[in-house]
Amino acid sequence: MMRKRIRASKRAFGLWVMALVVAVKTFGAGLDSSVQQLIVSVAPDWDASTGKLQLFEKTNGAWKASAPAIPVLYGKNGLVWGRGVLGTDEPGTHKQEHDGRAPAGVFKIGTIYTYDPSLPSGAKYPFHTVGAGDAWVDDITSPDYNKHVTIPDPANPPPWFEKQKMRHGDFAYRWLVEIRHNSDPPAANAGSAIFFHIRRGPTRKTAGCTTMAEDDLVKLIRWLHADKHPHYALLPRAEYEAKWKAWGLPSPQEAAAVMP
Structure with a gap:
């Protein structure tokens, strides 16, 4: 009798473990507890190119909005699953190079790239001033695909450099806030060079970035703090409503200002 009970207990434990594995695969483990700043944007659906964005900070374990919602623009062809800290393993279509879609999921915020020698006054965040030798590689065959590189001699660049060098003097790229999609590590043809930057209108x-008015972008840059491990969550409404709790995002009620 005792052996039967032990075997039954083992079977029950095994079924519980299997259910837990399925739940983790289905819903994901959620945001790491170190994430204290979250940029949230919710699109009406997968084909939407416009939405709203809002900044949240975690206070006493709860997400609180830090600023009013602002309008933003996404990819001309809408959204598609990207490769970040959450959303990478979702079923369905995933981002590819030149597909004109913004990656959906949750992503770390990386370095800020700028033409200026410093960030806007009051901002304190890791940044890099773009020089003549800087490039962002979008060649899917390159070992440096979706990486920032600096060549040693801009006066004698390699053949690939001209098409992949970072632009100079383009007002829309004065501030490039890196969204670390497909970065850890990059997968060939899964999309490159995804940023927040100034909208062109x-x-x-x-082509896949998230853009906004310059004043709004500057406010975002001033708000960022590296020690709060900022992340970006971009999802269509239906996916947000299905995943917010398991992923540790603000509730739809808390994020009501960005819900279409």
């Missing part, structure tokens, strides 16, 4: 859609 109130209705000008992007």
